[in-house]
Amino acid sequence: MNTTTTVPTLRLLSLGAGVQSTTLALMACRGELSGLDGAIFADTGWERPAVYRQVERLEAEFTKAGIPLHRVSNGHLRKDTLDPSKRFVSIPYFTLAPEDTMVREEITETDSDGREAIVGYRERPATRREREGIGRRQCTYRYKIAPINRAVRMLLGAPAPHYRRVPKGRVAEQWIGFSTDEIYRVNDRRENAYTIKRFPLLELGMSRKDCLRYLRRAGWGDVVSSDCIGCPHHNNAYWRQMRDERPEEWADAVEFDHAIRKGGARGEPLRGQAFLHRSCVPLELAPIDRVTRGEWKDRQLDLFDDLDPDDPDTGGCSPYGCISGAPVTEDDDDREAA
Numbered sequence: 001m002n003t004t005t006t007v008p009t010l011r012l013l014s015l016g017a018g019v020q021s022t023t024l025a026l027m028a029c030r031g032e033l034s035g036l037d038g039a040i041f042a043d044t045g046w047e048r049p050a051v052y053r054q055v056e057r058l059e060a061e062f063t064k065a066g067i068p069l070h071r072v073s074n075g076h077l078r079k080d081t082l083d084p085s086k087r088f089v090s091i092p093y094f095t096l097a098p099e100d101t102m103v104r105e106e107i108t109e110t111d112s113d114g115r116e117a118i119v120g121y122r123e124r125p126a127t128r129r130e131r132e133g134i135g136r137r138q139c140t141y142r143y144k145i146a147p148i149n150r151a152v153r154m155l156l157g158a159p160a161p162h163y164r165r166v167p168k169g170r171v172a173e174q175w176i177g178f179s180t181d182e183i184y185r186v187n188d189r190r191e192n193a194y195t196i197k198r199f200p201l202l203e204l205g206m207s208r209k210d211c212l213r214y215l216r217r218a219g220w221g222d223v224v225s226s227d228c229i230g231c232p233h234h235n236n237a238y239w240r241q242m243r244d245e246r247p248e249e250w251a252d253a254v255e256f257d258h259a260i261r262k263g264g265a266r267g268e269p270l271r272g273q274a275f276l277h278r279s280c281v282p283l284e285l286a287p288i289d290r291v292t293r294g295e296w297k298d299r300q301l302d303l304f305d306d307l308d309p310d311d312p313d314t315g316g317c318s319p320y321g322c323i324s325g326a327p328v329t330e331d332d333d334d335r336e337a338a
């Protein structure tokens with residue numbers, strides 16, 4: 001992927017502690033991937049307890065291998081969102097504009113030569129579908145990318161207290177756990193002068209299912225994806241499993257869903273409403289028992305596999321490529337000095 005010949009000062013794993021990055025961590029700890037100098041786990045504060053247990057367990061492996069694990073944080077996503085004294089950070093909620101929303105339509109006419117021209121405009125009430133939207137994703141930058149980048153700069157020798165300026169010529173090779181089935185999420189563009197991205201699972205040709213098999217053979221068969229408890233990107237299978245098997249997390253997410261109806265506690269209140277589920281109805285009423293087309297497809301494929309056909313994993317939240325598109329950076333204060 002990356003064709004640069006720069007010799008890195010450090011090799012650092014971005015550890016989300018989900019399936020793929022846990023595979024890379026274990027490979028590095030077992031000497032199957034060489035040269036790792038450290039791992040960085042950015043804690044949003046709202047991961048499910050199973051992820052924190054995974055991080056604890058990985059820390060023991062890193063310690064045995066003599067590889068430092070750096071835990072970093074930029075606050076607590078859930079608490080900060082509901083605290084009016086905290087800075088507003090947008091989460092990719094599903095939004096529903098008010099019922100009186102109008103849409104403007106072109107009025108066109110076709111002349112005798114068959115050419116269509118706009119001759120005016122009219123307004124009509126928006127359909128429910130047209131009132132639906134999705135919020136910007138600033139949370140990944142704020143709670144994952146920014147603290148990881150700060151730690152990278154610090155490890156590269158940028159001076160305290162702000163760790164902004166990395167000494168010239170010092171560069172980190174950043175290991176990112178994208179697997180072959182996530183190639184659409186990969187962006188190997190250089191974001192700054194002090195990191196070069198590397199994708200070891202792609203080099204090894206490993207898919208997410210290969211990672212799951214690797215983990216199972218290594219005695220890590222219960223690794224779960226890492227993402228916030230109340231992330232709007234959970235699919236129906238994920239929400240169902242949370243409701244049926246992890247009632248405390250479900251209650252937490254339902255409560256949060258109600259609390260964000262007008263957006264975050266800070267910033268302009270929404271004209272419409274925000275929801276965690278894509279149907280734009282309260283989470284406890286959302287049609288999460290509906291098996292989506294994608295889920296059926298996965299189940300059929302998995303019938304011929306040796307993996308769990310009801311695995312609700314959606315791949316987790318990656319700072320470097322999310323299903324919602326590129327993360328939105330905040331403002332100039334938060335951009336790194338490259």
Ligand code: SF4
Pocket residue numbers: 044077091092137139140143144226227228230231232233317318322
């Ligand atoms: S898991 Fe979801 S809510 Fe959490 S940082 Fe990622 S996109 Fe934002």
